[in-house]
Amino acid sequence: MKLRLTLLALLVLSCHEAPAPAHSEPRPSILLVTLDTTRADAIGDATPAFNALASRGLRFTQAYCTTPQTLPSHSSMLTGLYPPGHGIHENGRYLAANEPVIAELVKNAGYDTAAFVSAFALARRFGLARGFDVYDDEPSAGLQERSARETTDRAVAWLAQRSTKPRFLWVHYYEPHYPYTPPEPYRTRYAKNPYMGEVAAMDAQLGRLVAAFDANAGAARAIVIAGDHGEGLGEHGEAQHGNLMYQSTMHVPLVIVGPGVTPGSNAQPVSTRRIFHTIRDWAGLGDENSLRRANGEVVVAEAMKPFLDYGWQPQMMAVEAQQKTIRAGALEIYDVIADPHETHNLAVANATSASLSRAVRAALRDYPVPSANAAAPPPSSAMSTEDQKKLAALGYVGSTVAPVVRADAPRPADMTALFPLLDDAAGLFVREQYAAAIPLLEKIVAADPHNLEAILRLATSHSSLGHDAQAVAAYERARAVAPQSQDVETYFALHYARTKDWQKAEPMLEHVLAQSPERVPALEALAAIREREGRLDDALALRQKVAALRAPTAAELVHTGTLAMQLGQTPVAIDAFERARAAGANVDLELGVLYLADRRLADARDALDRVPASSEAYPMALFKRAQVSVLLREPDAPGRIAAARAHANAMTRELIARERLFQ
Secondary structure: OHHHHHHHHHHHOOOOOOOOOOOOOOOOEEEEEEEOOOOHHHOOOOOHHHHHHHHHOEEEOOEEOOOOOHHHHHHHHHHOOOHHHHOOOOOOOOOOOOOOOHHHHHHHOOOEEEEEOOEHHHOHHHOOOOOOOEEEOOOOOOOOEOOHHHHHHHHHHHHOOOOOOOEEEEEEEOOOOOOOOOOOOHHHHOOOOHHHHHHHHHHHHHHHHHHHHHHHOOOOEEEEEEEOOOOOOOHHHOOOOOOOOOHHHHEEOEEEEOOOOOOEEEOOOEEOOHHHHHHHHHOOOOOOOOHHHOOOOOEEEEOOHHHHHHOOOOOEEEEEOOEEEEEEOEEEEEEOOOOOOOOOOOOOOOOOOOOOOHHHHHHHHHOOOOOHHHHOOOHHHOOOHHHHHHHHHOOOOOOOOOOOOOOOOOOHHHOHHHHHHHHHHHHHHHOOOHHHHHHHHHHHHHHOOOOHHHHHHHHHHHHHOOOHHHHHHHHHHHHHHOOOOHHHHHHHHHHHHOOOOHHHHHHHHHHHHHHOOOOHHHHHHHHHHHHHOOOHHHHHHHHHHHHHHOOOOHHHHHHHHHHHHHOOOHHHHHHHHHHHHHOOOOOHHHHHHHHHHOOOHHHHHHHHHOOOOOOOOHHHHHHHHHHHHHHOOOOOHHHHHHHHHHOOOHHHHHHHHHOHHHO
């Protein structure tokens, strides 16, 4: 029982103990560099800068990420928690606002803080920016990532600024991520292995960064360099990362350099989540779990994407000494020192867990499996379509529906033939290339008949292309696989809502919203139906509820404002159009009309004066501006009336003729 409670505390609880007394040694400036998609065995001839750092510090030869995806892995490094503790199991999710990150702690302790990240997967909206004075996540023009050189340029410029405080700087490099397109001279030098070409290009920028840090960060300095996860490169049937838990994606480089660190190497298994505790230690905030006093531990990790997206077996692992155990339905046991490529499963000879230590058995038994509903983020944090496309551009597409979970679900390691199809189909679907996605989705569903995400994407693809019969058949299949699923009912209703059978959608949407009142797609679809029915008050209320759950687009604000105008709800309409204008919409005529109706004559004047002569709305703007001019008793009112008459169209000519103010 004590073991179990200890494990759960490590997995789930934050480090909220009071800060320890400050160290007698000066607090160093701290540089954290995270190397995306970098395997532990990528370190070698191609990485002279990393090697030079390793010679200065302590290298952990058995370091493991907490999960093989960028955002959840970094969330562990910056919070000190395993994924069940911080709640992020996939990219595209959101760190809870009440979960402290290391930058907040060191900033409160008197540090200047800055972060320079190289890919949208770590954009500030996902929650890791808290506590950073500077959080630079601006990608290259037209891309969702930027090169290590660009990121280093910005970080070096920040370091060049004078400061009297110690500094905490986090720099994230994205280079070795697929597709592998290294710059010259690395493209030519590593023509047969472009992945290593990207590692080498990144390492060159690491050298620049460390040199700038050494020159500008003061006499006391500390450095942490770590991979966030590795890359499959075809081992065990995985080309990239995220689906499996073998050494190629879980074993990462890790080096620490700084005060209290004796240079050398440490072969004990350690988790990269302890980077959080090590930075706290250097900042004088407590030394518990710091890598400066590295102790042995049972390292645990997970790879939950196949479970959350497809309903396959959940995967977790535990490493003790040189033995690594993976649980995904069946057990796999490997001696990762003698067998680093995990070709000999020791569990084959001994299918029970009797050979495992008590600590490993407890770690695997008690590791919290996330709810399948974690596949679909709550409405308040649902990603926009645009953000989904940005992640898809990086090769990341998470599930938007809760999967069908079943005891006989397949092991991800047995489904590797589907990985390329799943990735390609997901990318095509998010980019709305439905015709190209359909044949891939059909192959997936044939091979994995309970894959609810694939079935619904197939149905939605047919629906979007106007293939009504095929769409209905696919939605009915999804309903048979998951008869209680609100996701299925929602998507089926959305299909009907855009067809001639839109009345069928109404009771389905009402049923969904009775159970989940904040389900945004259902609210939007029901609002559109209420407009068709002429129930504009209900439609407006539904659209206002959607706007309270997620940030509306400019077009949505214009639509809400137009509805409110039709209903004579002038204050509501003004608010919507003002927000639409702030978002870039051209709504000056509408605002001018509304301000005039609300007797805000000066505001009406200014809004109408902004309508350009090239606009189709110009004749109406001149007419309304003439009205305002008369009411304001402007001396040029007669001239404005004449201008309205001179530029009148069929509509405004009649209005001008009847306007008593102009008599």
